[in-house]
Amino acid sequence: MNPRRKKRLTLFLSIAVLIGGAVSLMLYALTDSIDLFYTPSEIIEGKDGRKPQVGQRLRIGGMVVPGSVSRDSETLAVTFDLIDVGPKVSVQYTGILPDLFREGQGIVATGTLLDSRTIKAQEVLAKHDEEYMPPELAEKMKGIKHVKPDNAGN
Amino acid sequence: MVPEIGNISLTLALVVSILLAVYPLWGAYRQHDTLMATARPLAIGLFFFTLISFVCLVYAFVTDDFSLAYVAQHSNSRLPLHYKVTAVWGGHEGSFLLWVLMLSIWTVAVALFSRGIPHAMVSRVLSVLGMVSVGFYLFMLLTSNPFDSMLPFFPVDGRDLNPLLQDFGMIIHPPMLYMGYVGFSVAFAFAISALLSGQLDSTWARWSRPWVIAAWSFLSVGIALGSWWAYYELGWGGWWFWDPVENASFMPWLAGTALMHSLAVTEKRKAFKSWTVLLAIAAFSLSLLGTFLVRSGVIVSVHSFASDPTRGLFILGILVILSGFGLLLYALRASQLKSPGRYQAFSREVLLMGNNVLLCAATLVVLLGTLLPLVHKELGLGSISVGAPFFNQMFTWLVVPFVLFLGLGPLTRWKQQHVAALRNQLLLAFGLSISAAFLVSMSYSQPSYMAALGLTMAFWILITSIQEVLQRIGAMQDNDSMLRRLRKLTPSHWGMVLGHLGFAVTLIGISLVSNYEVERDVRMAPGETVSLGGYEFTFRDVVKHQGPNYDADIGIFDVFRNGEKVVHLEPEKRMYTVQRMPMTEAGIHSTLTRDLFIAMGEPLENGAWAVRIYIKPFVIWIWCGAAIMALGGACSISDRRYRMAKLARLKQTFSHPQTTTQTGEQS
Numbered sequence: 001m002n003p004r005r006k007k008r009l010t011l012f013l014s015i016a017v018l019i020g021g022a023v024s025l026m027l028y029a030l031t032d033s034i035d036l037f038y039t040p041s042e043i044i045e046g047k048d049g050r051k052p053q054v055g056q057r058l059r060i061g062g063m064v065v066p067g068s069v070s071r072d073s074e075t076l077a078v079t080f081d082l083i084d085v086g087p088k089v090s091v092q093y094t095g096i097l098p099d100l101f102r103e104g105q106g107i108v109a110t111g112t113l114l115d116s117r118t119i120k121a122q123e124v125l126a127k128h129d130e131e132y133m134p135p136e137l138a139e140k141m142k143g144i145k146h147v148k149p150d151n152a153g154n
Numbered sequence: 155m156v157p158e159i160g161n162i163s164l165t166l167a168l169v170v171s172i173l174l175a176v177y178p179l180w181g182a183y184r185q186h187d188t189l190m191a192t193a194r195p196l197a198i199g200l201f202f203f204t205l206i207s208f209v210c211l212v213y214a215f216v217t218d219d220f221s222l223a224y225v226a227q228h229s230n231s232r233l234p235l236h237y238k239v240t241a242v243w244g245g246h247e248g249s250f251l252l253w254v255l256m257l258s259i260w261t262v263a264v265a266l267f268s269r270g271i272p273h274a275m276v277s278r279v280l281s282v283l284g285m286v287s288v289g290f291y292l293f294m295l296l297t298s299n300p301f302d303s304m305l306p307f308f309p310v311d312g313r314d315l316n317p318l319l320q321d322f323g324m325i326i327h328p329p330m331l332y333m334g335y336v337g338f339s340v341a342f343a344f345a346i347s348a349l350l351s352g353q354l355d356s357t358w359a360r361w362s363r364p365w366v367i368a369a370w371s372f373l374s375v376g377i378a379l380g381s382w383w384a385y386y387e388l389g390w391g392g393w394w395f396w397d398p399v400e401n402a403s404f405m406p407w408l409a410g411t412a413l414m415h416s417l418a419v420t421e422k423r424k425a426f427k428s429w430t431v432l433l434a435i436a437a438f439s440l441s442l443l444g445t446f447l448v449r450s451g452v453i454v455s456v457h458s459f460a461s462d463p464t465r466g467l468f469i470l471g472i473l474v475i476l477s478g479f480g481l482l483l484y485a486l487r488a489s490q491l492k493s494p495g496r497y498q499a500f501s502r503e504v505l506l507m508g509n510n511v512l513l514c515a516a517t518l519v520v521l522l523g524t525l526l527p528l529v530h531k532e533l534g535l536g537s538i539s540v541g542a543p544f545f546n547q548m549f550t551w552l553v554v555p556f557v558l559f560l561g562l563g564p565l566t567r568w569k570q571q572h573v574a575a576l577r578n579q580l581l582l583a584f585g586l587s588i589s590a591a592f593l594v595s596m597s598y599s600q601p602s603y604m605a606a607l608g609l610t611m612a613f614w615i616l617i618t619s620i621q622e623v624l625q626r627i628g629a630m631q632d633n634d635s636m637l638r639r640l641r642k643l644t645p646s647h648w649g650m651v652l653g654h655l656g657f658a659v660t661l662i663g664i665s666l667v668s669n670y671e672v673e674r675d676v677r678m679a680p681g682e683t684v685s686l687g688g689y690e691f692t693f694r695d696v697v698k699h700q701g702p703n704y705d706a707d708i709g710i711f712d713v714f715r716n717g718e719k720v721v722h723l724e725p726e727k728r729m730y731t732v733q734r735m736p737m738t739e740a741g742i743h744s745t746l747t748r749d750l751f752i753a754m755g756e757p758l759e760n761g762a763w764a765v766r767i768y769i770k771p772f773v774i775w776i777w778c779g780a781a782i783m784a785l786g787g788a789c790s791i792s793d794r795r796y797r798m799a800k801l802a803r804l805k806q807t808f809s810h811p812q813t814t815t816q817t818g819e820q821s
Contacts, residue, residue, distance in 0.1 A: 032547075034540060036536060110541075
């Protein structure tokens, strides 16, 4: 092998190693921060035949069950139930709920699964749009009861 | 009547853009002067018609013309006048009109300020901008025309502007951001024209440099304003969420930063030519990709535009055609892009290459994190979301070598640098920055490694920048005083120094606020006091208030430190009556070293409220840094060497065609 080729080969190999290293670092970082999305019935009944495991980080999207929101009288702890088309899942959260959090409203929460039907949420999101529903949920509930109001109404 | 004028002039603008896309380019191809001469008037016409159209829409908003669907959806007769004007870009259609207005401003600016650039080149650049415009005007007229009428049945009053947008931030954030976004089209146009003409020497790099710097400065300001706005308006005190739409604006910024540096190498050293062309295409494609992501509604984010699949498809079409065309042209011509510059392993070229590699890696990280959920879902693998920890971790890894190179780069010579010549200086800078960071960290009761790392990096940039300026004035061969020598440094050199220092300032803000912020969500009844981070927050009372289009509960707070009153804050919880939408207006007291942030959460039983109280050290530095960076950009552009007309005149008088008065300078 002539020196020039050798030089090129080393350059090529070192670039390949660098890129490989970078990609594997990236994937490693990704595994920690990907949150799978579930609806309440998917948490109870499983999604594609797999149920989420206790302690797993996940995202849940559902409608807040009217009348289920209960605040602790001394602290900011709150619990509420979420529902889509099947069974209910209860969510525990400590802190301030977003402005648009209301009963009957679609919300998304990120947290960990405490037991098969309880989630400890670190973050609760409600979109700044009254008609908002998490798209995953909207898909699931398509044609069931949610009718989007006419946009251009008066 | 007025809406019809707007509609007609928008159509005329489309016609003009088609002419602009065809004639000057044809003229440049045939070497036909008259055809080429149409470029400037056409560019001015494009701007003129777009402006009329825009003014008509503003007029419709100001006069509450609810016969226009767009006005009816985004305004209300009770909206204050200045918000009626900003409501023009409060929704998809109007903000797109603003977008094309910006595009026409850039086009006309290129037409007016490139007198020194050869005629054929300007014609080609304007033609390429015309082609870009054709796509966007067609898009507006076909899928999102703001002048669509609701006649004969129109509502009595409008649905009001989204309360989040009724804010000072809305007045300046979108124009700045769009100015930056669209500005990269100029870099794209220059690169494409260079490819088209086959004149692939480094002159195009010199011509497009000020434009790239200008677009980049606008984008920096736009992103920083968005971040500042989110911080005080959303009421959770965050300044960056890695939200897909933020990412969409961040990607062109990263690519643009890489482009800016790579253009410098191409201009000065005639190296990296083909890479620079590719970056120019990439930066603009990323702008388009961002537009696609935001407007098509394929990803979920706080910036909701009513989603419509045809719009998404249309923008995707524009993206594919423009970048595909650019890349095809690049593939055909790339073999001609020879970079004759030779350089050693330790030289400024290599350090700038490192800067580019890292910036591109950062762009890829953001791209991956933003698109992965989309791809994952389309592949049928289920919905996922990529959380902020991923981005934070990746950026922490990337920023360390980036800052190391950033400090070294300006100190290093082009072509070749002997390590020994710099060793003592670098060791000194390194030692100083570590000890300074250590001292500052020690002043906190709980030192954090990450904050210390961030501070070390910031001091490293600061110290190496000072060393670089000293090195530069030390090299001057005269006996002038220090001050005179400092003034001899060119504006573009100061631009670079300011840009780097701005980055250091932002870095300080980010590392201190991320590691030392104190936050507490707490239940408070009037009369109660909470102490946090050495401050006592007393909740005095809640009063009701009625605004023009909202009702509010105002919390009355007094903040004390060591018994002395610091400030009186009045955070609000508003309920906007038309859209039935609650909004949080935080009470913020900013100083250079910390922000006090109080936001009302929700009312609880017995008159108590859930209250957020944050103390955010140095948070304001994040945005100040961005402002300094943009100032650096402005400083660079003001440099005489970019005054093409003047240069051209100089060349004529000295009749010395290839004088490169810049070879001695470095920046």
